[in-house]
Amino acid sequence: MSAPNVSRPAKPETVFDRDAEWDALVAFACDTRPGASLAVVSGRLRQGKTYLLEALTAALGGFYFGAQQAAQADSLHSLGDELARYERTAPPSHWRGWEDAIDALLVLGDRRPVPVVVDEFPDLVRQSPALPSVIHSAYRRLRDAGRDNRSRLLLSGSALPVMHRLFSTSSPLRGLADLELTLRPLDFRQAARFWGIDDPGLALLVHAVVGGTPAYRRYAGDDAPSRLDDFDAWVSRTVLNPRIPLFLEAHHLLQEETDHWDRALCHSALAAIAAGCSTQGEIAECLGAPLTDASHCLALLQANGLLFSEPDAFRPNLIRLRLAEPLLAFEHAAVWPHRSALAQQDAVEVWRHVRPVFDSAVARPHFAQICRDWVMDFADPTVFGAHPATAAHGSVPDPARRAGPEAEDAAAEVVVRGRADARYGPLLSVGVARWDEVMDLHHLERLRHLLTLLAARGEDVTRTRPACYSGVGFTPALRAAEADGHVVLVDLDRLYRGQ
Template sequence: MSSSDVARPAKPDTVFDRDAEWDALAAFACDSRGAGLGVVSGRLRQGKTYLLKALTTALGGFYFGAQSAAQSESLRRLGEELAQYTGTSPPSHWRGWEDAIDALLALGDRRSVPIVVDEFPDLVRQSPPLPAAIHSAFRRLRDTDRGNRARLLLSGSVLPVMHRLFSAASPLHGLTDLELTLRPLDYRQAARLWNIEDPGLALLVHAVVGGTPAYWGYAGEQVPSGPDDFDAWVGRTVLNSRTPLFLEAHHLLQEETNHWDRALCHSALAAVASGCSTQGEIAERLGAPLTDAAHCLALLRENGLLHGEPDAFRPNLTRLRITEPLLAFEHAAVWPYRSALEQQGAAEVWRRARSVFDSAVASPHFAQICRDWVMDFADPAVFGAQPATAAHGSLPDPAHRAGPDVHAEVVIRGQADARPGPLLSVGMARRDQVMDLHHLEHLRHLLDVLSARGEDVTHTHPACYSGVGFTSALHAAEANGHVVLVDIDRLYQGR
């Protein structure tokens, strides 16, 4: 339980959502029990800087935004900004980061005060001993017991570096009192940010820009006026060379992958966006050695641009998906037409790309939102227990040995220890189809296949997820307890 000598500030109206994150930061910043170290991480454009600046403004704290610069320049900038903050002359005697960190922490000698160093990895890149200097400074504070209440917050967007800086091998390991990760807004929060009430339209917009807060501003705060305006909105925002969104996917990959083989990274993302989901499939699509593909995919995963999860029916098979919708949109629907955008209008290019967007972007995105709904919003009673995982599942069909696998886009398992949990539900997700009894029959066939393989399906609920609804026959099956139906209104508003 923390104690505070400073009243916790209310979250400013200018900060959208982020209630839990604000509460955690405010509690840390106002804690008066002594000097503390916090770490804030998250991918680019998620609002870390905005949130941290709001915190220091609300509490009269100090904010320093690091840049890629030589150590001497960074120290000079920090000294000048600290002098401006304290109303004193810039220091002329700093010998290095040891003195600078001591000066920063001295701000907490009289009160609890948040001290933010943003984009911390940029400083460490030029000054590798910096984490050790921070460790030594905190040790000196604790050894002298002078009642210092500095609340130092280190923030960064380069996720692999942030993980390394606070890993077991780092001098900073074990020092932190707060570890906060800012993630993209979920799909319901994103609909509120964009002020979109129509769930079908909200889904399409989310399939393009996801839940990254900055993209609302990058789009000039333009919102489709309705479903019929979606295509025109794409043309005047993401495909408009005069908006920051036009090249954002390129910049995002450039900044996140830190000068690695970007051509291979682009091609790997294009392979995933086209439907390749395993390491072997991607390597084959790239025509690259498996080791090169594996290195590239590992880099993308470390930076949070790809996510891997076990297949729901074959745990040894890892399936990859793109985590940032804008990257999936770019590499599936726009990448093949980039050169055409220079000669043709956005409307013509989008007319050609729209069918690809529907099949390769919007439909898989709908399935992911269905899985997110299960984990974040669904009442556990819907499936008989608290879900532990919701994932894609596939199996070879013994009835058609040479045919394609049978799939379920939303496979829900319950809690278990080190093995797959009980099978609570198998479901199909169809964004643009009115679902009927034949979809239910497909699920029943899949349950038969699973049962033959030894899976206990006694209490497994078939489920149909649709973006456009269900036939009366399927509604009758629901009334008889034979299937769970989840429409798009329920995804956005119900449990």
């Protein structure tokens, strides 16, 4: 006989957004079908995994255990104490190891579907490498015994390389997972709402500093800039203020994510990328390090979710790297060279010198990335004639610019391609993004020149739509070209509110 339906609770008002994640977790935890099941919840630090899982167990009367870095005996003792408090019994005195502990956790599902959360699971595996096999054996014993058990075990972790390895095809846990959920940073629109910012220009500037990581508002003392002309003062009193937790967050983030590898080299690599280097060769040259050392460092940063890599939109063999965490870009492009000055001078004065670097090295490339995100997440398919499959930076050699003293490629910050079975999808749009320029017809002419170069290389550009993205607006002449259907124009208001 099947178990009675379990009431599915609404998401608590204290949990911002995360509607899809909440629905997936509740559906898993409340599944009444017989048999124990397992879910994997992963995501980088500070994204709200713990907060969400604690809310889930509170809403459903489940059990939550947050692991810490400790010896196996200490972890088992802490787990036993937590389980005793949950069940209102005496702490267990008979556990011989993780086999007994996992069995005790699964017993909680003998009466009803119940979420059982083990947070920061990788910390336990570091202490007890056999733990994944122990869990697999416990599930097999339940299945072989035919017990009517409905445990809903959720294993969560922030150490992304460890989580990927634990649930890879060669892991004993791989076949057990019924749900794999990744908690990502809030997108730029969600982040604006989370910070309570209505002005899209201010929202983008704040996002260029703290991105979409929810914890950073608390780390800033719940201090959000009230208007655009408060932004500079906000930076000075929060992220540049040694008394505020956000001040050292970039340092702590790298320290926790890189797991004691060569952090000095990682800092230097991040600084090189923030300064504009985007390929492994460029970064190694900037570091003055062997390519093998640079590649090892970059692979580590990618594995921990701090770097993204993507092929050039026109040259797929050219792989570009970019920082995944805006706070790291802000730190290494604008603040890192001035850390000693911040210990001796007023933050307002330091920021006055840093602000031009922030505008050019942080805000401009961040605006271009927001434009690419808009294409993928918010643009109506009719804008480009089809559903976008990719939006990336693209560059091609320009013979006209090779004749001068400095060779320069023709580039577009927002290259949109559609879906296709081949390596390259159809070229839907080429666009330039200018954070601090009023865009005019010469920007459109530049795009037309790029399309001519692409056509000469064999690219089909017959349906490709030029696009201009601006943080400050467009001239009447360019607006007229838009009205005639010659160009797509995207401003801040459209980025944050339109399609």
